[in-house]
Structures are given as C-alpha cells and as structure tokens.
Amino acid sequence: MIVIERISKRFGSRKVLDNVSFDVKDGEIAGFVGLNGAGKTTTIRILAGVLTPNSGDVLIDDISIVKEKEKASMHVGWVPELPLFDPNAKALDYFVFIAGYYGISKSDALSLGKRLFEEVGLAGREKDKLRNYSQGMKRRFLLAVSLISDPKNFLFDEVLNGLDPEGIQFFRDMALKFKKEGKSVLFSSHILSEVESIADKVIFIHQGKILRIMEMNEIRKIVKSNDLKIILGKVDDNVLSIAKSFGKPELNGNTLIIHDFNGELSELSSKLSPYEVLEVSRLKNSLEDVFFKIINGEL
Amino acid sequence: MRPFIYDFKKTFLRLTSISLLFLFILSGVGIAFETFHLMHITPARYENLNVEGYACLSGNKVSVYGIAFNNNGKPISSALVCVLSSGNVVASTRTSANGFFNLTVNYSPYLFLLVKYNSLERNVNISSIVGELQNNVNSQVVSVTIYPFSNTSCFYNVNVWWGRIQVSIMCQDNLVIFSSKNVNISMKLVHSSGIVGHKTVVLKQINLYLKKFTPVYATIEIPQGVNCIVLEQINSSPNNQQIGLNNFNYIKNTAIYCDTMNYFPTLFKLFMLFLPYTIIYLAYISFSRPRSIGEMEFILARPITKRKIFISRFFSNALIAVLSSVLIVLAPAITFNAIAGLHIPLQVIFLLVLISMSLLLTYLSITYMYSSIIKSSGTVQGLGIFTLLFLEVILPLIGISNSTYETLMQYITPASISCYIYSLINGCNVRINVGLEITSTLLWIIIPAIISYLEFKIRDV
Numbered sequence: 001m002i003v004i005e006r007i008s009k010r011f012g013s014r015k016v017l018d019n020v021s022f023d024v025k026d027g028e029i030a031g032f033v034g035l036n037g038a039g040k041t042t043t044i045r046i047l048a049g050v051l052t053p054n055s056g057d058v059l060i061d062d063i064s065i066v067k068e069k070e071k072a073s074m075h076v077g078w079v080p081e082l083p084l085f086d087p088n089a090k091a092l093d094y095f096v097f098i099a100g101y102y103g104i105s106k107s108d109a110l111s112l113g114k115r116l117f118e119e120v121g122l123a124g125r126e127k128d129k130l131r132n133y134s135q136g137m138k139r140r141f142l143l144a145v146s147l148i149s150d151p152k153n154f155l156f157d158e159v160l161n162g163l164d165p166e167g168i169q170f171f172r173d174m175a176l177k178f179k180k181e182g183k184s185v186l187f188s189s190h191i192l193s194e195v196e197s198i199a200d201k202v203i204f205i206h207q208g209k210i211l212r213i214m215e216m217n218e219i220r221k222i223v224k225s226n227d228l229k230i231i232l233g234k235v236d237d238n239v240l241s242i243a244k245s246f247g248k249p250e251l252n253g254n255t256l257i258i259h260d261f262n263g264e265l266s267e268l269s270s271k272l273s274p275y276e277v278l279e280v281s282r283l284k285n286s287l288e289d290v291f292f293k294i295i296n297g298e299l
Numbered sequence: 300m301r302p303f304i305y306d307f308k309k310t311f312l313r314l315t316s317i318s319l320l321f322l323f324i325l326s327g328v329g330i331a332f333e334t335f336h337l338m339h340i341t342p343a344r345y346e347n348l349n350v351e352g353y354a355c356l357s358g359n360k361v362s363v364y365g366i367a368f369n370n371n372g373k374p375i376s377s378a379l380v381c382v383l384s385s386g387n388v389v390a391s392t393r394t395s396a397n398g399f400f401n402l403t404v405n406y407s408p409y410l411f412l413l414v415k416y417n418s419l420e421r422n423v424n425i426s427s428i429v430g431e432l433q434n435n436v437n438s439q440v441v442s443v444t445i446y447p448f449s450n451t452s453c454f455y456n457v458n459v460w461w462g463r464i465q466v467s468i469m470c471q472d473n474l475v476i477f478s479s480k481n482v483n484i485s486m487k488l489v490h491s492s493g494i495v496g497h498k499t500v501v502l503k504q505i506n507l508y509l510k511k512f513t514p515v516y517a518t519i520e521i522p523q524g525v526n527c528i529v530l531e532q533i534n535s536s537p538n539n540q541q542i543g544l545n546n547f548n549y550i551k552n553t554a555i556y557c558d559t560m561n562y563f564p565t566l567f568k569l570f571m572l573f574l575p576y577t578i579i580y581l582a583y584i585s586f587s588r589p590r591s592i593g594e595m596e597f598i599l600a601r602p603i604t605k606r607k608i609f610i611s612r613f614f615s616n617a618l619i620a621v622l623s624s625v626l627i628v629l630a631p632a633i634t635f636n637a638i639a640g641l642h643i644p645l646q647v648i649f650l651l652v653l654i655s656m657s658l659l660l661t662y663l664s665i666t667y668m669y670s671s672i673i674k675s676s677g678t679v680q681g682l683g684i685f686t687l688l689f690l691e692v693i694l695p696l697i698g699i700s701n702s703t704y705e706t707l708m709q710y711i712t713p714a715s716i717s718c719y720i721y722s723l724i725n726g727c728n729v730r731i732n733v734g735l736e737i738t739s740t741l742l743w744i745i746i747p748a749i750i751s752y753l754e755f756k757i758r759d760v
Contacts, residue, residue: 011759048600051759070302073602084593097309101302101601149602 001026002047002076002153002184007056009042009208016042017053018208024184026152029175031199032188033291039208040188041081044157047186048078060153074102077146081158083138087131091122091141094130095148102149116144121170136167143174154178154185160194172198196287204294212294222290222299227283228261230268233276242271257283302603303611310615315584319577323623326570327630334562334631335638345555345639348375348419349451350412351465351477352400354428361429362403365477366514367394367414370454370640372473374398374516378416382425385409399514412448421450453555454640461530461545468521468528470553476515482532486519489527489546525549555641563631564651564721571655572691574627575662578620579683582666583676585612591676595760609755613667613748620663624656647724654717657740661713662687664747671754709736716740 002024009017017039024030034040045051047058049065049072058065058072065072085094092113099109117126120140125133133141139159146154156175160168168191175185175198189195195202202219204211228247232239232254243249243256246263250256256272269277293299300308310316352365363382367375380400381391384407394400394414404410410425428446447460457468464478476484531544550557589595599605628651635641665686669679690712698708709718709731716736722729 045596050596050599052605069604070602073600076600078600080597082593084597086589086592086594098598098601100300100305100309101598101603103300103302103305 001059001061002186003059003062004043004047005057005059007043007046007053007058009039009046009051009053016208017046020056020205020208020210022203022210022213024153024186026184027179027182028200029179029185029187029198031192031195031202032186032205033192033195033202033287034188034205035295038205040205041157043205044078044080044155044186044188047155048076048080049073050078074149075151076153076155077143077149077151078155079139079142079146079157079159081161083130083142085130085142087129089130090127091130091133092117092126095141095145098145099148104148112148113144116147119147120144120174135162136164139163139167139171143171152183154183156185156187156189158188158190160189160191168194192287192291202287204291206295212299214290219287219290223286226259226261228258228265228268229279229281229283230256230258230272230277231279232256232272233278235275239272239275243268302601303607306598306603306608307611307615310585310612311618313585315581316615316619319581319619320622320626322577323574323626324630326574327627328634330563330566330570330627331631331634331638333566334559334635337562337566338558340555340558340639343421343450344453345370345641346419346421346452347640348378348414348416348421349449349454349467349469350414350421350423351447351449351451351467351475352412352423353445353447354425355445356406356429359406360403361406361410361425362401363412363425364399364401365412365414365448366398366475367400367416368398368467368469368475368514368516370452370470372467372469372475372516372518374514375416378414381413381415383409383411383413397514397516423448423450453558454553456550456553457528457547458554459547461547462532464530466530466547468519468549471551472518472521474515474517474519476517485531485533487529487531488521488525488549489529490522490524492524521549521551523551525551553641555639556643559635559641559643560647560724564724567627567631567651567654568717568721570627571658574623574655575658575687575691576684578616578623578659578663579666579680579687581616581619582663582670583680583683585616586667587670587676587679590670590760591674591679599760605760606756609752613663613751616663616667617660620659621656624652624659627655628652650720650724654714654720657716657744658714661740661743661747664744664751667751668747668754671751671758710739713743714740715743 004020004022006019006021007017008015008019020039020043022030032040032043042051046053047060047065049069052066060072061075063072063075089097092110095113096106096109099112104112114126117123120143122137122140122144125137130138130141156171159171163171172194175187178185187195187199199216201213201215203213235251235254235256239256240249240251243258246258246268247261248259250259265280269280290299347370349368349370350365352363354361354363367378367380369375374397376394376396376398378394379391380394380402381388382402382404383389384404390402390404392400392402406429408426408430410429412423412425414421428448445463447463447465449465451458451467455467455469456471457466459466464476464482464484467475469475526549528547528549529544530547552560589598595608598608628648632643632648635643662683666679666683669682673679673682694708694712709715718729719731719733719736722731
C-alpha cells in the first residue's frame, strides 16, 4: 500500500507539488492523470525515493521512504519513463549489478535475471547491450529490474509512451496481473483510454495539486450520457423537426445527434424510417472529457 | 552484502579503477627507466662487482694485486680473475675467501685484467697503467713501483686513493680498505656541527708485508650528520713515510642514490602534472557521469541512501587515489632495486607517496565538488582539467616571474607540502612554515569534499 501524506516539492523558487495526498491500496490500480508538467513524474520520483520532498511523507507498506529509505525501497518497484541506466552495459550484467543492491548474490541474480527476462519477454536478449534495445525492450528491462525484490507496490511512470499495441497490451496485462496478486499499482499515462480500461480509481493532478480522486464507478456514471447518435441513409429539413420532439437535435451530414434524448426509441425509429435508419447508438463521454471538465471546474 | 559495501566494492572494482592502478604501475616503471636513461646509467655503474688493486712492474714481469667485493663492501670469493694478452688468457686464478687475488705475467703491450663473477664482469687495461708506469720508471730508478687501479660501481659513499691506500665506504657503513704499504690509520668522523673527533676508528690490519696484503673489511657505524671523514696515519714505526692527514667529504647516501634522487623527483614532479587527470576521469566515471545520464537516480531507487552513495563512491575513489600514489612511487623503487640493486629508503618512499596522495586526493575532491554542483558531466570534466592546468601550470608560471607570489605559492597551491618534502629528500634547508603547508594541503582536500557532500545532499540528483 502506498500512502502519500501532504507532500510538497519545490525546484528552486517554483513549487511543483503542493500538499499532495492520496493512497493506492493493495490490489488496486490507481490511474495518475494530468497534463505535462502537472507533477506526475515528480510525485512518482518522490515515491521511488529518488527525490526528497520539502515537506510531507510517503509510506510504502507503512514504512516512511523519507525516514527509512533503505527499508521502504525494498517494497517498491519503479518503471521510469526514460531509460535511466548505462546504455553501454549488457542487459543481464546490468541486471546482476542492480540486484547486488538488494543483497542478491551473483549466481542467484543470474538465475533470477534469466527467469524475469523470460517473464517480461526478453528471453534470448540477455547478452545484448542496452543501447541496442528498442524502446519497448528497454521498458520491459526496467520492469524486470523493478521485479528484483518482488515488491508489493509498483510505480509505472508513462510506461505506455512510444510503445506499439503489443507493448501496451503487455503492460496493461502486467498491471492487471499485479492487481490480481494483491499488489498496488500507480499508473501514470497520457493514454487515458488505457487508464480508463484498467484503473480502479483515477487521481487527477493539475499544476502540482490533486484536483480530484475518483473511483471508476463514479467516473463511469459521469461518462454515461443520454445522447443518441443516429446514422441515416438520407436526410432533409424535416429530420430536425421530427427529432426536436425527442430532445436537442444536431445534424452533421447524415449523422443525427439528439442530446438529452427524451422519448421512446421505437417511436423515433418509426418516425425516421423514411430516412433509412442505418445505425442507432448511445453516445459516451471519455475519461478525457471528464479530465478536461475537472480542469475547467465543470465537475 | 550491504548496499553501501556493495556500492563501494563495485566502484572500487570497476574496470576504470583497475586500469588506473595498472597505468600508475606502468608510469612508475617508466619513470624509473627514464631516470636511468637521463642519468646515462650503464650496467657498469650498478653491477654488483667491484675491483680495486694495483699493478707493479719488476723487470719484464707485471704483478697484479687486487680485491673483488660487492656493492655492500663484502668480499667476493671464488670470482674468476684472468689476465689476457691480445685476447688470450695468459694467467688465471680465483679470488680467496677475503676477495684477494694476485697474478704475475710477462709484460706485453695488450694486457687486460678480467674479473668475472656469476654473469658479471669488470676489466682493467693493465698495459695502459703499466705503460704510464714505464714512462715514469724510465726517468727514475725505483725498486718497486706500484700503480693503483679501480673499476667500481657507484654504490659508494667515499671512494678515494690516499697515499697508496684505497679507502671505500660502500653502501653507507661497510668499509673496504686496501693498502699497498704498511701503515695503521685512524679514522675520525666529523659532524656537521663542526666538532671533530666524535668517533675514532683505528685500523691495525695493514701492517703487513707488501706482497701479502690483506684487504680490510669492516662495518663501521657512521652517526647521523657526519659530512667529513678525516684519515690520519698512526705511526707504528718511525721509519715509515708519513702520509699526513686528509679530509674526505662523506655523503650519507651512495653516489648512485644521489644521482638517482636528482633525476627521479624531477621526473616524478613532471608526471604529477598529468596523473591527476586520471583521478579527474575516475571521479567523472564514478560520480559525474552516472549523475549526468540519470543512472544515479536509477541506483537511488534501490535500498541505498544518497548519503551512502556519496560516501561509498568518494571513499572508493579515494582508496584508488591512495593506492595509485603508493604504486607510482613503489613501482620505480622496485624497478631501481630490480635493475641496479638500488635501495630507496622507506621514509623517502613514504614522503613521495604523501606528495602524490595529497595531489590526487585534492583533484578528486575538486572534481566531486564540481560534480555535485553541475549536472553536465562534460562541463565537470572540462572544469577539472582547467583547474589542473591553472593550478599546476599557469599559476607556477606566474610565480616564476614574481618572487613574492612564488613564496605565497608554497602555501596556496594543492599539495603544497611537497615543497617541504622535496627539501627533506634533497637535504636542502628551505625556510618553510611546515604547519601552514600541512594545513593548506589538508584544506585543499577537505573543503571541496565537504562542499561536495553538502551540495549533493541538498540538491536533487
């Protein structure tokens, strides 16, 4: 479990995090959403123990990363967005080097490395230099490294950036696997549809402040709308007048959108039958819409 | 293994660090060879075989009397001694237990004495000596005339002919006396304070018949500060010819040591202008670059704190600097010993290690300080090199043109303790405030290290 307690951080005179508090429970995936420069990466770097907050504290499984960093770091795995390693090192050698910090002997680290490389889909590429890895392979390598101490908490910082669909699918599956295993995952991403598909809750951050923390059920209620989309075979001026009695219509080419639909769908279908109804569906808002509504203070 | 120990070990054992140690060993060996090269030193100057003696002509016969001894002044027995005429051996013998030999051959114009021991050999052109002798003899009537010769290494503190007595003090305290006359001599050791006669050594062994001379070997204790030896004949018989009193300068160290210690520190100083760069590079590889490429962050996400990373890396590099300092001095010292049998005293090695150690630690601290303040590793390396050039080349050049500034330089440059150490090694009296030099040297190491630590602690990686 990750608990962030009122952390603030300054870079020089610029305050990048202001009293940030939230938690990620065991067996939970928390989406961490915000614009560029909102403070997502800074928050994650503090959680990883790389940065020290100016105030506040972070508890990783009830251990303060500020006061007992060495202990707390054993319980958290960090997959950064950028490849922060020596590019000239060979993958397995570097893995063994990092494993040494966890007190793992070379022989144990080698066998652990081989197992984890296989688990993350890097089997056969252990002896390659890291600079020869693709973007996706580097992320997988970072994931393997984050698994060294078999931590209960994971920090995924924009791990989906620049990945192909297979890579995205892989990381999504890994996050869901961790969740199943009762681990907590903080998942920051710009690909909001991915966050939406896996997160149990979403933390919205903007200009260093947490704007809202919403459970996915709550978000789903918001994104559910009463707007109807109808694709017609042909249209004329009369279509709008028919639709007006069912809500607020809007015609774009052959697509009729009725906002705040109020009426019976069968009745609408029969009235529009002369216009050859090809498709009828309900419109949904996306997480992106919710995000911008929150930023703009509409929610 | 604890992460702190692990990081220390990994930093210490990285390829760059180990390569650096080898580089310092190679540099040390290079310095030793270059020292010998500059001294124009040939094997004859250090071979562990010395020959002294005299030749005398009687009618058509040439007799050669002599002794063979090693660089410590100990007699060499069973050495092969030959007299060659036009390259052919005409007489040969082996040295006795006290290193003594004598051979008599017919005179010829190309006589050479050859002394061989193990793979070493020394030769003396007898004909040229006797030839000169003959020229002298022609004009005078002398019953027995002797002419001395010697072919020795430079492992002597005193090596003189004085009134037909050859006196050699080899390797400080081992005395070899070989005389062609019957005499007792006294030896007075004169201290630098000017007090004469602190110690007197009386040698009674030389009262022997001309053809049965026995060389005298003795170990005498020469007190610290003796700079002159006074030899005086003690009359055992009123008929003996007086050879008076003579003073000989005594140097505490052997001639070869003095020569070596003239060139070696100069070359050592020259190397010390460049070798700190290797430490700048080591600090760059171990600390500045990982910080610059973000690797430090990656490591910091492991169970180790910033403070411990700094301490482990700094002290690991410092240990390399200390070991490099030892190697850069020890390697030439071992090379001198291996090639020539020259022994550099431990205190000199220790003093030279102090110089290199203080210099390397200073540049290590300075580079760490830059690395903590500046994230760009390229800039850190550039600044390190500039600092090295400024402090070790530009500033001393300015000092040359300004004597007041030069005096200040003794206290404001890194490793300023070297001024005092070099004066100690060379035995010069330089007016230096040693306390101030030690303080300055330590501050050059400690202050940048503290700034570096504090900056690294405060700043984000």
